[in-house]
Amino acid sequence: MFDCIMEKYIDEMEQLVLPGAGFDLIALQFTKGKKIKVFELDQVKTLDVKVETLEKTGIKHDWITYIPVDYSNESWVDKLLGAGFDKTKKTLFLWQSVSLFLEAELVKETLREMADLCADGSIIAQDFYSQAFISGEASKTVKRAARMIEKREPWKFGIDMRNEPNAAVESFLNECGLRMTGISQFGEKLGIEPFYCIVEAEKL
Ligand SMILES: C[S@@+](CC[C@H](N)C(=O)[O-])C[C@H]1O[C@@H](n2cnc3c(N)ncnc32)[C@H](O)[C@@H]1O
Structure with a gap:
């Protein structure tokens, strides 16, 4: 994607x-x-x-x-x-598989800074995991994987995707000075709660 x-x-x-x-x-x-x-x-x-x-x-x-x-x-x-x-x-800007390793405040700050650097027509593409994925609640396999890398590179940041995930991601981006222009969710077609999404955004 x-x-x-x-x-x-x-x-x-x-x-x-x-x-x-x-x-x-x-x-x-x-x-x-x-x-x-x-x-x-x-x-x-x-x-x-x-x-x-x-x-x-x-x-x-x-x-x-x-x-x-x-x-x-x-x-x-x-x-x-x-x-x-x-x-x-x-x-x-391509910010792939990074935000999950950072504290929430640092994710927000980084995105605000990115927004600030955007000339007209610029795009920020990034991905987000759900809080359930990050905490390991989403599945036993994920929990095992999280434990394996916990000491070296712990997962930290996820968005609550339990209810209206699109709105949750959009509202998070708005807080960072960004407007969501596209989103692809993963999990929806399996009939489970979305656990991951790839998002395109531009400066508000
Ligand atoms: C999972 S990798 C993703 C790499 C690449 N974007 C990709 O999708 O293949 C996460 C990257 O974030 C970098 N990273 C994590 N924390 C960082 C920090 N505090 N400062 C700079 N880079 C950091 C790591 O070094 C690592 O290369």
Whole structure:
């Protein structure tokens, strides 16, 4: 679904930002040979391993700016601006599988900051898990998985999707200065409470 979002928007965007890009190669795949500025942010150790591996394997990546940052004690916005991000340019933000690892306040703050960086026509694409998924209530398998990674990377943030999940996600985004423009829910077709969603948003 994130690939589809990239395909949909990439040609109309001037910048692409992936806060918490990790080892994802989606930016490399979709921006090679295109006139677009690409910024990937993540923790220094992760980016070092990523760049080292790309170099070892001979995969070109010279049009991507890698920015080391720790969200919990550094300003990712300052680092992004310092690396040449231009607030007047139409930007696609891809924030995939990151919010679940952050405290709620940090998720809100990060999204407000992202909204602030959005020139007209910019899009923020992101995903959210339900609180039931994060707490392990959703299923025994999920609970086991949560326990396995608890010590290294505990899951923290989810949205209450028990009643009217679309409205719950929309209202959360509004609090962050964003308007929801699209949502895909997961779980609905299985007849269970939604446990995950992928959302597109723009600045309010
Ligand atoms: C599950 S990975 C997702 C990676 C990528 N977006 C993807 O979808 O494949 C979560 C990423 O968030 C990054 N992350 C978590 N907490 C962070 C923090 N405090 N500062 C910077 N990055 C952080 C991790 O290093 C990791 O690469």
